[in-house]
Amino acid sequence: MIEFSxxxxxxxxxxxxxxxxxxxxxxLNILYDVGARDENPDKxxxxxxxxxxxxxxxxNIPNYDEPLQRVGGENNAFTTNDITNYYLTLPANNIxxxxxxxxxxxxSLAFSEKSLETQRSVVIEEFKQRYFNQPYGDVWxxxxxxxxxTHPYNWPTIGKEIKHIEDAKMDDVKSFFHTFYNxxxxxxxxAGNATLEETKLxxxxxxxxxxxxxxxxxxxxxxxxxxxxxTLTVERDVPLDAIYKAYHMCKRMDADFYAMDMLSxxxxxxxxxRLYIELVKKQQLFSSIHAYVMGDLxxxxxxxxGKLVKGIKMEDAEKAIEAEINKIKLQLIEDNELQKIKNxxxxxxxxxxxxxxxxxxxxxxxxxxxxATLVNNETERYAAVTANQLQNAANKYIQESNCSxxxxxxKKK
Amino acid sequence: MINxxxxxxxxxxxxxxxxxxxxxxxxxGIPVYTINTGSQxxxxxxxxxxxxxxxxxxxxxxRATNSLLKEGTKNHSSSQIAEQFDFYGAFLETDxxxxxxxxxxxxxxxxxxxxxxxxxxxxxxxVFPQNELEVYLxxxxxxxxxxxxxxxxxxxxxxxxxxxxxxxxxxxxKEEDYTNLKQDDIKAFHTSYYLNNSPTIILSGRxxxxxxxxxxxxxxxxxxxxxxxxxxxxxxxxxxxxxxIEKADAVQTxxxxxxxxxxxxxxxxxxxxxxxxxxxxxxxxRLMSNIREDKGYTYGIGSGVxxxxxxxxxxxxxxxxxxxxxxxxxxxxxxxxxxxxxLVSEDELSLVKxxxxxxxxxxxxxxxxxxxxxxxxxxxGLGYDYYTRYIESIKSITSKRLKELANTYLQEKxxxxxxxxxx
Numbered sequence: 077m078i079e080f081s082x083x084x085x086x087x088x089x090x091x092x093x094x095x096x097x098x099x100x101x102x103x104l105n106i107l108y109d110v111g112a113r114d115e116n117p118d119k120x121x122x123x124x125x126x127x128x129x130x131x132x133x134x135x136n137i138p139n140y141d142e143p144l145q146r147v148g149g150e151n152n153a154f155t156t157n158d159i160t161n162y163y164l165t166l167p168a169n170n171i172x173x174x175x176x177x178x179x180x181x182x183x184s185l186a187f188s189e190k191s192l193e194t195q196r197s198v199v200i201e202e203f204k205q206r207y208f209n210q211p212y213g214d215v216w217x218x219x220x221x222x223x224x225x226t227h228p229y230n231w232p233t234i235g236k237e238i239k240h241i242e243d244a245k246m247d248d249v250k251s252f253f254h255t256f257y258n259x260x261x262x263x264x265x266x267a268g269n270a271t272l273e274e275t276k277l278x279x280x281x282x283x284x285x286x287x288x289x290x291x292x293x294x295x296x297x298x299x300x301x302x303x304x305x306x307t308l309t310v311e312r313d314v315p316l317d318a319i320y321k322a323y324h325m326c327k328r329m330d331a332d333f334y335a336m337d338m339l340s341x342x343x344x345x346x347x348x349x350r351l352y353i354e355l356v357k358k359q360q361l362f363s364s365i366h367a368y369v370m371g372d373l374x375x376x377x378x379x380x381x382g383k384l385v386k387g388i389k390m391e392d393a394e395k396a397i398e399a400e401i402n403k404i405k406l407q408l409i410e411d412n413e414l415q416k417i418k419n420x421x422x423x424x425x426x427x428x429x430x431x432x433x434x435x436x437x438x439x440x441x442x443x444x445x446x447x448a449t450l451v452n453n454e455t456e457r458y459a460a461v462t463a464n465q466l467q468n469a470a471n472k473y474i475q476e477s478n479c480s481x482x483x484x485x486x487k488k489k
Numbered sequence: 490m491i492n493x494x495x496x497x498x499x500x501x502x503x504x505x506x507x508x509x510x511x512x513x514x515x516x517x518g519i520p521v522y523t524i525n526t527g528s529q530x531x532x533x534x535x536x537x538x539x540x541x542x543x544x545x546x547x548x549x550x551x552r553a554t555n556s557l558l559k560e561g562t563k564n565h566s567s568s569q570i571a572e573q574f575d576f577y578g579a580f581l582e583t584d585x586x587x588x589x590x591x592x593x594x595x596x597x598x599x600x601x602x603x604x605x606x607x608x609x610x611x612x613x614x615x616v617f618p619q620n621e622l623e624v625y626l627x628x629x630x631x632x633x634x635x636x637x638x639x640x641x642x643x644x645x646x647x648x649x650x651x652x653x654x655x656x657x658x659x660x661x662x663k664e665e666d667y668t669n670l671k672q673d674d675i676k677a678f679h680t681s682y683y684l685n686n687s688p689t690i691i692l693s694g695r696x697x698x699x700x701x702x703x704x705x706x707x708x709x710x711x712x713x714x715x716x717x718x719x720x721x722x723x724x725x726x727x728x729x730x731x732x733x734i735e736k737a738d739a740v741q742t743x744x745x746x747x748x749x750x751x752x753x754x755x756x757x758x759x760x761x762x763x764x765x766x767x768x769x770x771x772x773x774x775r776l777m778s779n780i781r782e783d784k785g786y787t788y789g790i791g792s793g794v795x796x797x798x799x800x801x802x803x804x805x806x807x808x809x810x811x812x813x814x815x816x817x818x819x820x821x822x823x824x825x826x827x828x829x830x831x832l833v834s835e836d837e838l839s840l841v842k843x844x845x846x847x848x849x850x851x852x853x854x855x856x857x858x859x860x861x862x863x864x865x866x867x868x869x870g871l872g873y874d875y876y877t878r879y880i881e882s883i884k885s886i887t888s889k890r891l892k893e894l895a896n897t898y899l900q901e902k903x904x905x906x907x908x909x910x911x912x
Contacts, residue, residue: 098528099854100505136493141773146840147499148847150772167847172497180493197785201741205788205808209741211638281491313738315634347559347571357568357624363631383635385627416576423578423597426529431855 077452078435081272082443085279087288088260092439092448093275094267096432102168102268105436106178107444109263110256111158112235113228113296113374121235124155125199125244126252130162132191134181147173155233158373159444165433168269172278179282182262185253192246199241203234211314212484215381222308223322223377223480227299258289263443267436299324299375305476309483316363317390320381320482321397325473328373329445334457335469336369336378341417342409342466343367343380343400348416350400351380360385361393373445378473390483404470408463421458502846505880507853509873510691510863513701515709521701522863524693527856530598532694534605534704535860536612537868539717540590540682543657543798547674548666553625554678555585558592560621562614567621570607579604587658588719588798589868590682598695602703609707612683617675630667640736640743641808644909648745651732651905652802654725686717689867693860722799724749732907742814742910746821747804748903752796754869759882760894761803765794767841767891768828769805771848775824776805784820786813798868803898811911818906825904828895833888845883849876 080094115122130153131140144151149166164174207213216232224230235241264283266275302324326332344351344367351365365382384393429435442451510522542551559574559581560567574581577600582593594608636642646661653659690708692700726749751758762770769776769792776790790807809817853862866875 096528098526100850101854142840143496145771145773145844145847148502148843148850150844150847150851165851167500167502167850169500173499176493176497183493194782194785198781198788201786201808201810202788204740204810209640209739209808211635285490314638316631346575348568348575353568353571356628360624360627363628383631386631412576416572419578419600420575421578423531423580423600426531426597427580427595430527430529430531430857 078429078439080439080448082448083276085259085284087284087286088258088291089279089283089286090263090443091275091279092263092265092443093270093272094265094432094435094439095269095271096267096435097269099269099432100168101165101432102171102174102266102270103163103165103432103436104174104178105161105163105265105267105433105440106182107263107440108160108162108256109261109444110160111156112231112233113157114256114294115228117228117230118240119244119248120231120240121199121233122240122244122248122252123160124233124235125195125241126249127153127155127160127162128195128199129185129191129249130181132188132195133186134177135184135186137177137180138186140177140181143173144177149173157229157233159441161437161440163433163436165268171270171274175278175282178264179286182257182259182283183286187246187250189246192244192249196241196244199234200238203238203241207234211312212318215320215482215484218308218310219320219322219480219482222306222482223324224299226297227374228296229299229372229374229376255292259283259286260289260291263440265436265440267432267439296374302478302480306480307483308481309485311485311487313487314484315486316386317384317486318382318484319384319390319394319397320379320484322480323378323473323475323478325369325376325378327375328371332469332472333369334461335465336473338417338421338458338461339404339466339470339474340367340369340378341420342404342413345417345420350403351382351397354400355382355396359396361388361396390485394481401470401474405467405474409466411463414463414466418459422455425455502843502850505846505850505853507862507873507876508859510860515705517709517711517713519687519690519708521690521692521704522867523696523701524691524856524859524863525696526859527694530695532596532598532601532692532696532700533857533860534594534608535691536592536608537689537691537864538590538682538686539588539719540678540686541586541588541719542660543587543720543722544682544717545657545678547670548660549662549670550674550678551590551682552585553622553629553670554617554675554683555583555590555592557617557621557625557675558583558611558615558683560625561616561618562610563616564614565607565610567618570611573607574604577603581608601700605703606707613711615679615683617672617679619672622672622675626667626670630664633662633664633667640739640741640909641806643734643736644743644745644806644907647732647734647909648747648804648907651727651907652724652747652749653722654727656722656724657720658722658724658797658800682717685714687714691860691863693856719798724800726905730902730905732905733912734907734909736910739811739910741808742811742908742912743806743808744814744817744821745804745806745907746904747802748898748905750794750801750803750898752798752801752869753875754871755801757894757898758794758796758801759879760886760890761794761898763841763845763883763886764828764891764894765792765803766845767833767837768792768824771841771844773840773844775827776821779824780807780809780817780820784813784816786810786817786820796869814908814910814912818908822901825895825899825901828899829892831892833891835888838888838891842883842886846880849880
């Protein structure tokens with residue numbers, strides 16, 4: 077249970093405060109409601125590139141990292157298809173430095189040409205390192221466009237191609253900032269050893285002067301219902317064949333999400349899970365296999381991916397996955413197995429709230445999804461799911477006609 | 490209006506208080522160290538053993554033994570064991586390094602009594618079934634093949650071989666190791682290093698007396714045993730200074746530059762940690778500022794001083810675009826040279842000092858982090874004064890001393906370079 081208070085500034089900034097005086101630290105987490113899904117299809121990878129530029133100096137502070145490190149702080153950020161999230165932790169008595177830094181870059185960036193030029197190169201190296209210089213690195217560059225024809229989940233956060241990063245111009249940077257980076261579009265969480273009074277005072281002092289803007293409603297093209305199975309086969313210089321099956325599912329806040337997440341756990345969470353026991357241990361068709369939900373805010377994907385044991389035919393491996401899916405569709409999950417998954421999820425939730433940063437991110441994400449109090453309802457929401465709901469969800473979403481399959485084959489030498 | 494160009498006043502980090510582990514013993518003398526803290530009702534139990542790969546006679550025995558503990562006991566099959574841990578939402582983590590092996594159990598307090606007996610069962614009654622061993626070897630072999638396509642993995646493994654030489658620290662796993670290992674090797678290793686060896690138990694999280702009582706009934710009744718000693722290592726670095734492994738299809742080159750050094754028991758260890766931070770130990774470090782933030786050659790570059798039981802090493806690591814490999818190498822050597830020839834400014838030094846103090850607080854924030862802090866000294870026979878001395882070193886070190894250290898330990902002729910990719 078995370079206890080917290082919320083308040084809002086006149087400019088629209090939403091603030092959540094959580095006191096934890098067992099730590100000497102405090103954390104500031106700022107979530108901006110913008111992700112790769114908000115990009116222009118011809119200028120992809122921009123939300124993430126922009127995240128890098130947020131460290132390239134703001135209107136009054138030439139260097140973001142240095143003053144933070146000077147007071148013992150550390151920071152980072154990440155971009156997903158849905159959001160961009162910035163966080164810092166520092167010794168609690170130096171909390172004001174965090175407010176000073178974050179408010180200045182919310183007010184305005186320095187828009188330095190040098191920073192744009194460097195970060196373009198850095199992001200291109202990141203692109204190469206993660207997507208082209210790793211075995212199986214380009215999977216999501218292939219699978220996303222196969223699964224999504226219309227919705228901007230069609231591309232990964234790094235972007236569709238390196239050229240989009242190379243082409244980014246300062247005008248794009250400025251317009252992106254003015255559209256998405258303002259108090260109305262942000263949620264700030266202050267968690268750790270700081271009182272609510274201090275948090276309010278500092279928020280007022282540093283963030284209230286920033287001009288509020290009208291939030292632009294998000295109007296993304298909806299993915300049409302998939303009616304036919306899609307497949308793509310590629311050959312790469314990798315040692316093992318691999319298969320990726322992606323099924324369209326519901327939004328993160330939909331009731332079905334919990335059932336789908338539990339199905340993924342039944343299939344592959346832990347050494348007693350079905351795919352692991354049956355396909356890795358007993359039949360020895362796969363050397364590794366995973367099922368998971370992407371957790372996207374818009375209609376997301378349920379994914380099963382595995383690497384085949386050498387010498388196993390793709391056809392046989394895929395049939396075995398289908399057989400396990402059919403079991404779930406035809407037979408109700410027994411009480412014992414259902415309880416196991418619920419216990420596991422409860423445990424994961426408790427372990428995930430061990431430190432202030434994890435708690436702060438949870439609060440920010442749930443506030444974005446509608447209400448921060450929901451962060452404390454997750455265990456109950458999972459606990460309420462019945463065997464019938466699991467079976468219904470499996471039948472509703474895990475259908476071949478709703479699936480995009482990528483066959484990622486080892487190149488014959 | 491507030492003046493935003495002025496830095497808000499800040500405070501020096503004065504006191505850092507660590508929660509220390511409390512020592513007790515089981516009936517048979519097995520030491521138990523307890524860190525009772527945390528806001529969540531959960532617990533981590535770690536069993537540490539001198540059962541790392543330095544003590545194996547055949548490659549990958551130590552790791553395989555550690556991984557296979559949970560794959561079957563006298564009374565339970567692999568899947569029954571997995572089912573039991575999973576049912577209670579507990580997580581088992583096995584880990585094996587060169588120096589030691591660890592079995593860690595994570596559980597909610599309310600379920601602990603249901604899973605703790607299984608932890609002792611896998612440790613003492615593992616039987617290593619042949620079919621489980623075969624699946625393990627087959628899948629580990631496949632992971633090995635995938636990993637060996639990654640330039641950073643190739644670089645890491647070869648670098649160890651180059652700086653440690655032909656011994657257990659330098660050993661690089663080969664493909665045939667996955668066919669050579671036999672069930673008997675594992676059983677023999679288990680007997681020597683799990684049954685006839687005294688473990689150390691570390692508890693962190695919310696611990697009450699019932700945990701100690703149950704531990705004693707499960708681990709405290711066996712006969713007294715002595716700790717196994719680490720097999721000795723004589724590291725000898727390669728005499729060849731530059732090494733290159735060509736990978737024709739690479740789009741990035743992995744770079745490793747470093748040398749054999751010493752471990753945390755050496756008087757210059759703290760100084761080298763601080764010098765290393767300045768060079769490549771944090772986001773604002775010189776290597777990051779130059780090679781990423783100014784030149785854009787890489788997504789990331791860092792350096793580290795790594796302590797092992799019998800020695801230690803220093804290493805710079807990065808992956809850079811193949812077209813800028815030589816430019817990046819030039820800049821790395823330039824930054825090291827600067828450490829040898831120029832005094833660090835007071836401004837930069839005070840920044841690094843404060844950053845390190847903040848990092849220290851972060852590294853000790855939470856029960857599991859405090860357990861790691863304890864392990865960090867225990868495995869070297871050091872006491873908590875080690876951390877007091879570390880904090881003191883951070884506060885007192887001078888730029889003159891750092892320059893001396895750079896001249897002593899970071900001469901270009903003493904550094905070994907490995908590139909994997911294209912050059």
